[in-house]
Amino acid sequence: MPISGLDIPGWTLTHHAGVVGYKASLDTNDPAQGKSSLRFERIAPQVYGDMMVRPDLSKYAGKTIELSAMMKCADVGPKGWKLFLNANQPGTLAYSTGMQGTTGWQRQSVRLKLPAQGASDVTVGVTLQDAGTGWMDDVHLQVVD
Numbered sequence: 001m002p003i004s005g006l007d008i009p010g011w012t013l014t015h016h017a018g019v020v021g022y023k024a025s026l027d028t029n030d031p032a033q034g035k036s037s038l039r040f041e042r043i044a045p046q047v048y049g050d051m052m053v054r055p056d057l058s059k060y061a062g063k064t065i066e067l068s069a070m071m072k073c074a075d076v077g078p079k080g081w082k083l084f085l086n087a088n089q090p091g092t093l094a095y096s097t098g099m100q101g102t103t104g105w106q107r108q109s110v111r112l113k114l115p116a117q118g119a120s121d122v123t124v125g126v127t128l129q130d131a132g133t134g135w136m137d138d139v140h141l142q143v144v145d
Contacts (some may be wrong), residue, residue, distance in 0.1 A: 010053045011125075021046025022128065027135060032070035032105045037137035040081075040128055050084075051136070052125030060143050061119040068109035069126070069139040073099045077130030085112035086123040095127075099134070111144060 013024045020043070027039035040051055057065065065085065073081045080098030087093075096110040114122065126136050 010055075011051055012053070013049065013051050015049040016047035019044050019046065022049030024051055032072075032135075032137035034137070037070075037135045038126075039133065039135055040126065041133040042128055042131050045131075048127055048129045050125050050127045052123050054121070054123055055141070056120050057114060057122045058120035061114055062116045063143050064111055064113045064145045065122075065141060066109055066111045066144045067096075067124055067139070067141050068107060070105050070137045071099060071108045071126070071134060072103050072105045073134045074102045074132055076100045076102075076128070076132030076134060079129035081126070081128050081130075081132070081134035083108055083110045083126050084123075085110055087112065087115050087119065088121045088123065089115055089118055100130070105135075105137075 015022050023041050023043050025039050026036040028036045031037040067083050067085055078100055080100050082098035083096040085094050094110050094112040096108045128134050
């Protein structure tokens with residue numbers, strides 16, 4: 001369920017069905033790099049919330065991609081704050097290790113081998129699957145093989 005309100009070109013805030021449980025904003029306090037970071041906060045009980053983008057990766061079919069970002073969190077529950085890659089086919093969803101509790105900035109990453117067919121329908125993003133607040137900055141998407 002897409003939610004409007006945060007203007008980051010190409011990125012969409014979504015959440016599980018039901019009440020709006022997440023809020024995204026740009027935060028100028030203590031970015032990992034540059035002038036601001038993404039702040040993503042659960043504001044009501046909800047299963048998950050995502051901030052995602054769908055780049056056309058069809059020219060990388062069959063290749064392995066890596067999504068990495070600087071991330072930190074505050075009061076995040078055990079289900080975590082994590083990066084994800086999803087080629088929207090069975091067996092093509094991958095998550096980073098994830099973060100929980102309260103942490104400083106750390107580089108997180110996740111890799112996924114894209115399918116030979118259908119690589120144009122890939123979702124790249126970050127998810128909060130519990131209570132708390134997560135921050136993301138310095139995001140990179142690259143082909144690693």
